[in-house]
Amino acid sequence: MLIFKLAFRNILRQRRRSLLTALSMAGGYMLFVFSMSLLEGSWTNVVDIFTLDHTGHVQIHKDDYAKRPKIYKTITDRDSVESVLTGNEGVKGWAPRVYSTALAYGGDKTSIAQIFGIDVTLEPSVTRIKQKVTEGIYFDNQPDADGYAKAMIGRGLANILKLNIGDEIVLISSGADGSIANDVFVISAIVGNTTSFDRLGVFLPITVAQRFLSIDADVHEYALLARDKHANERLARSLQLALPQLKVSPWQEIEATFYRTMQSDKQSNYFTMGLIVFIVFVGVLNTVLMSVLERTKEFGVLRSIGCRPSELVKLIFIETVMLAFASILAGLVLILPVIMWFTNVGLKLDIAFDMGGVVFDTMKGDFSAYVIFMPMGFMLLTAALISLPPGLRAARILPREAMGSH
Amino acid sequence: MTTVIETRELVRKFGSGETQVTALNEVSITIRKGEFTAITGPSGSGKTTLLQLIGGLDEPDAGDVFLSGSNIAKMSGSELSDFRRDHIGFIFQSYNLIPVLSAEENIEYIMLLQGISAKIRQSRVREMLALVGLEGMGDRRPANLSGGQQQRVAVARAMASKPDIILADEPTANLDSKTGIALLDVMRQLNQQMDMTFVFSTHDHKIMDRADRLVHLEDGVIHLDESRSV
Ligand SMILES: Nc1ncnc2c1ncn2[C@@H]1O[C@H](COP(=O)(O)OP(=O)(O)OP(=O)(O)O)[C@@H](O)[C@H]1O
C-alpha cells in the first residue's frame, strides 16, 4: 500500500528526530512494562503466600462467621457442600475446618491458644501446612500409645510453654453446649515460627476438635483452592449460587483491608505510569506537529491534486501509530529478557522478610499477557489520539499553499 | 468546440482598507477544449490568482467559475477536492513532487486516490513516463532527477488522472531556457496528441510564442486576448 510506504518513508525522512521520538516511546513502554511486571509479580507473590498459607482462594461459612466468629455458627449439612465442591471443575482442593480459642497449659506455664481443627488428609491439598512443620512429623488421626490424640503447635506457643516434641499439652475451653471442655494432647510437631499467624495455634485432627468442642460432625469453615487463581471471584460467585444457604467469600473479601491496600498501590502505579506516558506523548505530539508544519507546502500540493482532508488525517495517523508500534516492539525486545529473568530467577533481597511464616526474600516479576499488552494497548491508543491534532492541522492546510508564492 | 473553462467577472481582493489589493478585477474568460493558452503579465498582475481560482484552490470575492459546465462555487469542500482530483491537473513552478516517493510513485499516488486498480495504475505510469520521455527513470527519487526531469514527472503526474484541464503556474520559471523550451514542447505535444487543454502562466517570451492563445493581464484586468497560429 502506497500510503504505508509514504508514511514509512516520511518517518525515515528526519531520521534523528524519529529516532529520538522512538527512544522516548520505547523507554516509556519499557518502564511501564517493567513496573507492571514487578508490581504484579510482588503482589501475586504476597497473595500466594497468605492464600497458600491459610486463607485459600475461597472460603465458605455459615452466615457472618467470617466477620463475627461464634462457636455455634456451624455448617451442618456437610454432604451437600462437599458434593458441590467435589462436582465443581474449578475447585482444585478443599478442606473443612473447626476453630476455637482455649487456655493452654504446659507444665507450670499457661497461655492463650487458638485451636485449628483440620482434616489431616484434606488440609495439605489447600495449604502448605506440611511444609510448615519445622520439628517433629506431620500428625495423623491415630492416638498415641497412651490414648492421647496428637496435636501440632505453633512455635510461639512452644516457646511460651517450653514444650517439645512428645510433651503433653492441656487445653481448656468451652463446648458449643456450654460445657467445660478439657483434654490432654501429645505434641507431634511444631509448625511455623514466632511471626506466623498460627504462632499460638494448636492444630488438632478435625474429629478430635469436634468432639472436644461438642459440635458433632459440624464445621466452621471450608477453605478451597481454585484451579485458576485469577478466576477465584468468579468461582466464589458460582459456588454461592449453588449454596444459597451459606456465605461464600473470595479471599478479596476475607482479607478486605489487604485487598484495598493492594488495589490502591496498583492504582497509584497506573497513575504514575499514565503520567509518564503523558509526558512522553506531549513530546511526541510536539514532534508530529512540527513535522506537519514543515510539510505545509507538500500537504498543500496533495490537497491541490485532489487529496481529501481526511486523507491527510489518515496519513498522520498512520505515521504516528507506525512509529509508536515500532518503538513499542523495540522496547518489548529489550525488556522481555529483563522481565523473564525477574520472573524466573528474581532479585535476591538483602533483607529477607517474613510473611506469616513464609520467607519473602526474592523480588519476583510477572510475565503475562496483561503485563505486556496492557501498556502496549494503552500507548498505541494514546499515539492514535495524539495524532489527531496534528492530523487535523494538516487537513486545514489550504490547497493554495502549494503555489507558495506568498 | 466545447467550452471547458468559463470565468464570469471574477473579483479577488487581498487585505483590507488602505492596503487592499485587487488582484483580479472582473475577469471573464472562456477557454475551449484543446486550447494551449498562455497567461502573461508583469509580476503582481494576477496570473497566479487567476489560475488558483480556475483550479478551485481559492475562492473569488465575486464572480463564478464554470468547469465543464459545473459551477465550482456550488461544490462542498470534499466535492471540490474530488473534482480537482478527477478533472484538473496541476503543474507548479517549483515542481512540488513528494520527495519521499519515486517518480513512478508520485505519478501513481493520484490514481490511488481515484481508486484505480493496481494493474491499470502500473500500466498508466509506464505510459505517462514514456510520454514525457523518462522511460527507465521511474524508480528515481526527485532528488536524483534534474529540474527539467522533475518538471516532466510533474507533467506526467498532472496527466495521470486523465483530467480535462491542466493548469501550470510558471512551469518553466525554474528551468534554464533550453530545458524550459523542451518541457514546453512536451506539453505542446501532449496538447496536440491528446487534445488536452493547457493553461499556463509565464514571463518568458520564448515560451509565450509557443502558445496558440495569449491572455495578457495587467493589474488584475485582461488587457489583451489574442489567438494566433503558431
Ligand atoms: N495571499 C495573498 N495575500 C495578499 N496579497 C496577495 C496574496 N496573493 C496575491 N496577492 C496580491 O495579489 C496581486 C496578484 O498576485 P499574483 O500572485 O496573482 O500575481 P502574479 O501575476 O502571479 O505575479 P508573479 O508574476 O510575481 O507570480 C499581487 O499584488 C499580490 O501581492
Ligand SMILES: [Mg+2]
Ligand atoms: Mg505568480
